Amino acid sequence: MELGIGMFGDNHYNDKGQPLPAGERLRELIEEIKLMDEVGIDFFGIGEHHRPDYAVSVPEIVLAAAATVTKRIKLGSAVTVLSSSDPVRIYQAFAMVDQISNGRAEIMAGRGSFIESFPLYGYDLKDYNALFEEKLNLLLKINEEDPITWKGRFRPALENQHVLPRPKNGKLPIWIAVGGTPQSVERAGRLGLPVMFAIIGGNPAQFRPLFEYYRALYKDAGHDMSKFEVGVHMHSFFGEDSKATADAYFPVYAAQMNRVGRDRGWPQFTRQQYEYGRGPNGAY
Amino acid sequence: MELGIGMFGDNHYNDKGQPLPAGERLRELIEEIKLMDEVGIDFFGIGEHHRPDYAVSVPEIVLAAAATVTKRIKLGSAVTVLSSSDPVRIYQAFAMVDQISNGRAEIMAGRGSFIESFPLYGYDLKDYNALFEEKLNLLLKINEEDPITWKGRFRPALENQHVLPRPKNGKLPIWIAVGGTPQSVERAGRLGLPVMFAIIGGNPAQFRPLFEYYRALYKDAGHDMSKFEVGVHMHSFFGEDSKATADAYFPVYAAQMNRVGRDRGWPQFTRQQYEYGRGPNGAY
CATH class of the missing domain: 3.20.20.30 (Luciferase-like domain)
Known part of the structure; x- marks a missing residue:
């Protein structure tokens, strides 16, 4: 790894x-x-x-x-x-x-x-x-x-x-x-290319079916399973104390999500969303 | 300078x-x-x-x-x-x-x-x-x-x-x-852009009329002469002893000129050309 x-x-x-x-x-x-x-x-x-x-x-x-x-x-x-x-x-x-x-x-x-x-x-x-x-x-x-x-x-x-x-x-x-579309993993599986899953929001467990689908496609296309490679990309911020780290990162992350969100019609990013994201079922 | x-x-x-x-x-x-x-x-x-x-x-x-x-x-x-x-x-x-x-x-x-x-x-x-x-x-x-x-x-x-x-x-x-075409200096003079003259062969003195033409165009177009900038690009190879430096560089330079020359139909590059190039009227 x-x-x-x-x-x-x-x-x-x-x-x-x-x-x-x-x-x-x-x-x-x-x-x-x-x-x-x-x-x-x-x-x-x-x-x-x-x-x-x-x-x-x-x-x-x-x-x-x-x-x-x-x-x-x-x-x-x-x-x-x-x-x-x-x-x-x-x-x-x-x-x-x-x-x-x-x-x-x-x-x-x-x-x-x-x-x-x-x-x-x-x-x-x-x-x-x-x-x-x-x-x-x-x-x-x-x-x-x-x-x-x-x-x-x-x-x-x-x-x-x-x-x-x-x-x-x-x-x-x-x-x-x-990002999460079956079309993308179909292409990668068929061509035998390594995939990086971008898990930016939601529960990472939801990506499991997509991962299994990709692995099956890769194998069925006859590619060498010993060369099978897959990666996961998730938002991260590190610190010694969990609460203090979360408090320090929230304003930075919220400001960025809101800047991008303005162009995309997202609602204001909330602390509640953030807390979910950094929980055991979240993407950070 | x-x-x-x-x-x-x-x-x-x-x-x-x-x-x-x-x-x-x-x-x-x-x-x-x-x-x-x-x-x-x-x-x-x-x-x-x-x-x-x-x-x-x-x-x-x-x-x-x-x-x-x-x-x-x-x-x-x-x-x-x-x-x-x-x-x-x-x-x-x-x-x-x-x-x-x-x-x-x-x-x-x-x-x-x-x-x-x-x-x-x-x-x-x-x-x-x-x-x-x-x-x-x-x-x-x-x-x-x-x-x-x-x-x-x-x-x-x-x-x-x-x-x-x-x-x-x-x-x-x-x-x-x-490279040496009047069209290029016309454009640069009109736009008030600095020019780099590439003098790769021949006698650098032959570029003087082109330089004068460029300066006149630049001035006539009303550009600020205090910002007038011009450069010259020439082949160079340095060493302590003139003859030894020339002898060391000739095979490298000739090989390169011949590689390029093959695609362009140039005759084989000679030591005589080289000696002219590194003389007082040459481009190196």
Whole structure:
């Protein structure tokens, strides 16, 4: 089993509710990754957002910055919004992080929980699933073939092209991040790809049927069960005293949930929800 | 005056003429940038190539990796092949390098001397100049406006979009790299952008009329002459003894020129050409 920490690079806020410059948060983040590397955490993941409340829109930049100041921690995206990205460019950037870090880069691909990247990169939300399907197909093919010939709907074709540089061990580990839809685990099971379940709210036990379904699909597709890998991503905050830690984290977590919630029509985040979330049946 | 060093991340080769893995070269490159920072070089630039003989296809990854291990050296691309890139993604990546490095990132944009990136990213060489014109327009507009509304031919439109994070000082320095065409200096002069002349062969004195033309255009367009900046990029190799240094560099340089020359139909690179190049009227 491996233990990893994922971050989204949430910006700090001043007293007036305005985000502070991204630089401070990014440099702090790199110090945190250095520390994680030193204390022996196995994996670090960084998310992709295109909003004023987050400092990271290009995860591979943080991973590259961390590569030179760490020795053994694995460096991955969590997630790369693959649907609205160019898999060629993503692969090149991660292959370079992989080469610089001596084989420590991983791509975690997702369809995107936030949707700001779609109008920014010129994609239509009505293609949400088709985009992910096609781009994942291209990403996996780049990982397998060099040179590559490929044709799709959403990106110009590739005719006998080299995607360079190549990663250190020939291939990059590619994970699929799953929010909770059966469609996503079907795809991952069929392709034999490792899955990261994002359990952000609700009772983790509810994910069990989805996990069992994924395992069955993976096995039925004839993939090697000795290589079966699955992960769980949950919100965490650590401290020595349970009550004091919870009290310290609540305002931070509530403010963030309410910032995101404003765009999504969520009701105000309550202490009651929070207490449930950190209970034995909760997601934190 | 500032002194900078630019590199392309040329891969090392084994005895059989095969390129060695990019990782070794990339890690060496980062050590070199650290040293340049320590000895007081003002600027470091890294090129973009999509060929097996070069280790860098995404310059901003190397710049990010260098950002955390340097203190004061400016970190730029040399060049970003803007014609075949997405300016939104480029801007985001460089803004992040800028924030991590506390304001040290610069973009040097060019139309591309090598053309491998065009089929790779799905662009047509017949649009070579129109692509650069449009993408530069978008890049400059992102630098000036937040949010941005923009429409073009080669990239989906942007409607009131934020390109985030923003760079440390609000704007990024953007240079234009010029190979020698009047069209390029016309554009830069009109827009009031600093120019980097790439003088790779021939007599540098031949660039004087182009430089004078650029200065006149810049002035006539009403730009502030106190902010007029121009740079020269030339091949260099340093050593204590002139003859011994030249002898050591010739095989490396000739091999590289011949590798590139094979694709471009150049004749075999000769020692005579080399001696001319390192003479008082030459470009090295």
